[in-house]
Amino acid sequence: MGPLSGLRVIELASLGPAPFCAMLLADMGADVLRIERPSPPGVPPPPALLGSGLLSRGRPTLTVDLKAPGGRALALRLIGRCDALIEGYRPGVMERLGLGPTICLAHNPRLVYGRMTGWGQHGSLAHAPGHDINYIALSGALHAIGSPDAPAVPLNLLGDFGGGGLLLAFGLVCALLEARNSGRGQVVDAAMVDGAALLMTMIYQLRAAGAWENQRGANPLDGGAPFYGTYACADGKWLAVGALEPRFYAALLAGCGLHDVDPAAQWDRTQWPALRVRLARIFASRPRDEWCVLLEGSDACVAPVLDLDEAPTHPHNQARRTFVNRGTGPEPAPAPRFSRSGPPLAETPEGTPTPEQILAAWGLDPGDALPPPAP
Numbered sequence: 001m002g003p004l005s006g007l008r009v010i011e012l013a014s015l016g017p018a019p020f021c022a023m024l025l026a027d028m029g030a031d032v033l034r035i036e037r038p039s040p041p042g043v044p045p046p047p048a049l050l051g052s053g054l055l056s057r058g059r060p061t062l063t064v065d066l067k068a069p070g071g072r073a074l075a076l077r078l079i080g081r082c083d084a085l086i087e088g089y090r091p092g093v094m095e096r097l098g099l100g101p102t103i104c105l106a107h108n109p110r111l112v113y114g115r116m117t118g119w120g121q122h123g124s125l126a127h128a129p130g131h132d133i134n135y136i137a138l139s140g141a142l143h144a145i146g147s148p149d150a151p152a153v154p155l156n157l158l159g160d161f162g163g164g165g166l167l168l169a170f171g172l173v174c175a176l177l178e179a180r181n182s183g184r185g186q187v188v189d190a191a192m193v194d195g196a197a198l199l200m201t202m203i204y205q206l207r208a209a210g211a212w213e214n215q216r217g218a219n220p221l222d223g224g225a226p227f228y229g230t231y232a233c234a235d236g237k238w239l240a241v242g243a244l245e246p247r248f249y250a251a252l253l254a255g256c257g258l259h260d261v262d263p264a265a266q267w268d269r270t271q272w273p274a275l276r277v278r279l280a281r282i283f284a285s286r287p288r289d290e291w292c293v294l295l296e297g298s299d300a301c302v303a304p305v306l307d308l309d310e311a312p313t314h315p316h317n318q319a320r321r322t323f324v325n326r327g328t329g330p331e332p333a334p335a336p337r338f339s340r341s342g343p344p345l346a347e348t349p350e351g352t353p354t355p356e357q358i359l360a361a362w363g364l365d366p367g368d369a370l371p372p373p374a375p
Helices: 017-027 069-079 101-107 132-139 157-182 192-199 201-208 246-255 269-283 288-295 315-320 355-361
Strands: 008-012 031-036 061-063 084-087 112-117 186-191 228-232 238-242 302-304 323-325 330-332
Touching (some): 008 017, 008 069, 017 112, 017 157, 031 069, 061 355, 069 101, 112 157, 132 157, 132 192, 157 186, 186 192, 228 269
Parallel strands (some): 008 031, 008 084, 031 061
Antiparallel strands (some): 228 238, 323 330
C-alpha cells in the first residue's frame, strides 16, 4: 500500500510543480483526490505540460466549480476529511475563493495546508507572474549554469520540480509528522526561489571557501574542468565524463591513452584548456557505443548521454525498472525504493471512477454532496 497509506490529500489542480508534488504523495500510497475546475465552454482541456497525463497518475479527478456556492461547500466538506491540501495559485486566489488557510483550518484544525508558488506568499515579487527560469535566476542558480558567454536555458527541473514540487512534498510530510504530535495543522509556504536557492547550498559553500569562481565555465562542476563534462563522439552522440576523484581521473587518462599526462596535476587549472582539446579529439575518434564498451562501468566514470528514447531501454534502467510502460509509453517509476513498504505502480493505468464513487470513497453521500449542475 505504500509508506503514506492512510493519508488523505486534496489537490486543487494547477501547474506543473503542484501536480508533481501530488504525484509523489500518490506514488507513496497517499489517497490523493484531484479537484479540477470545469473548463469554460469551447475551451479545450489543459495540455499535459500543465499537470495532466503522467503527472496526474495515481489519483482520481473530481470536477468542481469552486466559484459556485455548492462547489465551495463540497470542497470544504472534503477538506474537513483530509490530512493535507495542495494548491498552486498566486497569493490571494484561495482567499478570494473562500478557501484560504484561515477558513480551511477552522473546518479542519489538523489540516496541513500546502502552498506552491514561485516567489512565495510574501516579498516584493509575491504577486508578480513568473516561471521556472525567473525563479532560478533570482536564486543565483541560473547564473552558474551555461557557457562563459551566456547562461543556459535549462529544463524546468531546478525550480518547478526540484526546488518546487519535491520540496513541497517534503514540507508536507514534515508538517504531517509534526501534526501527529501537536494535533495542530499549519501552512507550508513552498516557494521555488527558496527551493532553488536551497539546492545551491554546496555551490554557495564552495564560493564562501574561495573554491568557486563567480563565473560560468571556470569551475570543476560547471564544465570548466576537462574531467567533468560532455564530449562529442564520431557518430554525433555524446559521452558524459565525471572523473573527479584522483583514482578516477587516473583511470580516465589511462583509458584514453594519455600516459604522458601527470595525474597529480589534475587541479592545475592552467592545464585544463589543453587537456580538454586532447580529450575532445580522442573521444571524437570513435562512436559513442564503442567508448561505452571500453569505459562504461569502469573507474573512468564515463556514461553515454542517452536521449529520451534510449534511456528506458538501457540495461541498467531495465534491471531496476527505472521506467515502466503501462500501455501509454515509458514513464519514470516511483522513487525512492523501499525494502518493505514500497508501493508498486499499477501495471495498467487506473480506471476512471465516477464522481459518485469518489465521494462515497471519501465517506460522503453522493446525493447530498454533489452540487447541482451549472445551468
